[in-house]
Amino acid sequence: MITNLAVEVDNLSGQRLELCYHCHQCTAGCPVVGAMDYGPDQLLRLIALDERDTVLPARDIWLCAGCYTCATHCPNEIDLAAVMDALRQIAVANGYAAGERDALLFHRLFLSVVRRLGRSHEATLLGLFKLLARAPLLNDLGAGAGLFARGKVPLLPEWSGRASAEVKRLFEQSAKK
Amino acid sequence: MNYSFYPGCSLHSTGLEYGLSTRAVFARLGLELVELRDWNCCGASSAHALNNTLALTLPARNLALAQMAGRDLVIPCAACYNRTKNADHVLRTDPARRREIESIVGFGFTGEIAVRPLLAVLYEDYGPARLAAQAQHSLQGLKVATYYGCLLVRPPEIAQFDDPDDPHLMADLLRPLGVEARAWSHATDCCGGGLSLSRSDVVYGLVTRLVERAREAGADAIVTACPLCQVNLEMRQRGPAPLPVFYFTELIGLALGIPEARQWWGKHLIDPRPLLRSRDLIG
Numbered sequence: 001m002i003t004n005l006a007v008e009v010d011n012l013s014g015q016r017l018e019l020c021y022h023c024h025q026c027t028a029g030c031p032v033v034g035a036m037d038y039g040p041d042q043l044l045r046l047i048a049l050d051e052r053d054t055v056l057p058a059r060d061i062w063l064c065a066g067c068y069t070c071a072t073h074c075p076n077e078i079d080l081a082a083v084m085d086a087l088r089q090i091a092v093a094n095g096y097a098a099g100e101r102d103a104l105l106f107h108r109l110f111l112s113v114v115r116r117l118g119r120s121h122e123a124t125l126l127g128l129f130k131l132l133a134r135a136p137l138l139n140d141l142g143a144g145a146g147l148f149a150r151g152k153v154p155l156l157p158e159w160s161g162r163a164s165a166e167v168k169r170l171f172e173q174s175a176k177k
Numbered sequence: 178m179n180y181s182f183y184p185g186c187s188l189h190s191t192g193l194e195y196g197l198s199t200r201a202v203f204a205r206l207g208l209e210l211v212e213l214r215d216w217n218c219c220g221a222s223s224a225h226a227l228n229n230t231l232a233l234t235l236p237a238r239n240l241a242l243a244q245m246a247g248r249d250l251v252i253p254c255a256a257c258y259n260r261t262k263n264a265d266h267v268l269r270t271d272p273a274r275r276r277e278i279e280s281i282v283g284f285g286f287t288g289e290i291a292v293r294p295l296l297a298v299l300y301e302d303y304g305p306a307r308l309a310a311q312a313q314h315s316l317q318g319l320k321v322a323t324y325y326g327c328l329l330v331r332p333p334e335i336a337q338f339d340d341p342d343d344p345h346l347m348a349d350l351l352r353p354l355g356v357e358a359r360a361w362s363h364a365t366d367c368c369g370g371g372l373s374l375s376r377s378d379v380v381y382g383l384v385t386r387l388v389e390r391a392r393e394a395g396a397d398a399i400v401t402a403c404p405l406c407q408v409n410l411e412m413r414q415r416g417p418a419p420l421p422v423f424y425f426t427e428l429i430g431l432a433l434g435i436p437e438a439r440q441w442w443g444k445h446l447i448d449p450r451p452l453l454r455s456r457d458l459i460g
Contacts (some may be wrong), residue, residue: 031367067367068331102375107223120186161215174231
């Protein structure tokens with residue numbers, strides 16, 4: 001079966017990428033474009049050209065901070081944040097190593113904590129992230145200690161009542177078919 | 178007036194001062210906040226990054242809880258508000274998705290309750306004039322940059338909050354209390370959000386720029402309405418004289434003369450007390 005990245009992204013994101021005429025507003029407003037390799041509008045062009053092996057490993061899709069500046073200013077009302085989400089999901093589903101390994105790790109850890117507890121728990125999340133991330137272990141030691149000393153990183157997770165069991169079920173039933 | 182309250186995961190942890198000051202201010206103003214029982218995480222950025230369905234079902238469960246409680250839902254965290262309002266929007270406008278979400282979460286969406294950000298509730302339901310009338314201390318002398326970040330205002334058709342390019346609700350609430358809200362350029366520019374751990378270098382860059390612009394505009398402090406922005410702004414400033422970062426509810430609490438306010442300042446990573454003392458706002 002022949003698949004085309006543009007069609008996959010259109011379908012998953014619900015956006016019509018073919019409407020893009022490369023005015024570059026998205027790239028011009030993107031706060032993290034300086035750290036990206038291509039930038040939003042170039043990514044759209046690469047998607048249109050079905051360059052999946054360029055797009056899906058790109059760090060750009062993991063650097064997107066989801067700020068919606070692009071989506072808000074696009075004259076063709078393309079929600080590029082939704083496109084970035086679709087690209088992340090397609091990359092993961094197709095086994096591409098994340099262009100920003102720590103960003104994907106963070107999302108996975110965050111969700112695994114929520115799945116267990118029904119709510120986030122910073123202490124567990126931070127602990128696991130520090131152990132597993134490539135970012136240096138000792139980064140933020142001072143700030144972390146500062147937050148902890150001020151009671152802002154509770155060691156015990158909150159009791160969330162029925163949320164814990166019900167959220168597990170939501171995860172199971174929301175999983176991709 | 179009473180509301181259902183969705184604190185979100187950070188209000189009892191990294192956003193502690195926000196939670197404390199919100200409750201204290203609402204209690205003083207006679208507005209009742211009833212925390213949603215057994216609420217769950219809204220999914221934040223991680224859910225929508227990895228699974229579109231989960232990104233809807235997680236906040237939809239909270240909508241189901243709020244619907245059962247029968248009161249409008251007030252949300253202090255900008256990200257939680259954005260995710261929950263987004264789910265609400267999809268439930269209202271996409272019949273196929275709605276059936277799928279309803280079946281997974283196990284409820285029938287009625288659309289009766291409104292999802293509202295904290296800032297809008299104070300502004301619309303209480304109002305700046307009434308708030309000013311309750312103030313016991315003027316905050317005159319405090320020059321701030323009011324910072325909204327991204328998710329409270331964008332995308333506009335979801336957030337439906339204020340003017341997405343030039344919001345003014347925070348300034349409108351704070352000005353009558355004596356605060357000088359300086360006009361500045363970066364009120365809705367991104368702080369880097371969830372990249373704080375995975376690419377802290379990017380966040381340092383964005384925060385540095387935000388703080389420079391705030392200083393240029395003559396602000397002594399930044400005031401915000403999002404717990405992630407606040408923690409990024411406090412953790413990722415460099416240099417010897419960082420700018421303090423308040424939650425808008427803390428300044429309101431200070432003006433209202435709420436005694437517990439003195440417990441909030443020590444919770445900040447950047448101690449705001451020297452600034453407050455220099456303006457004679459605390460002892």
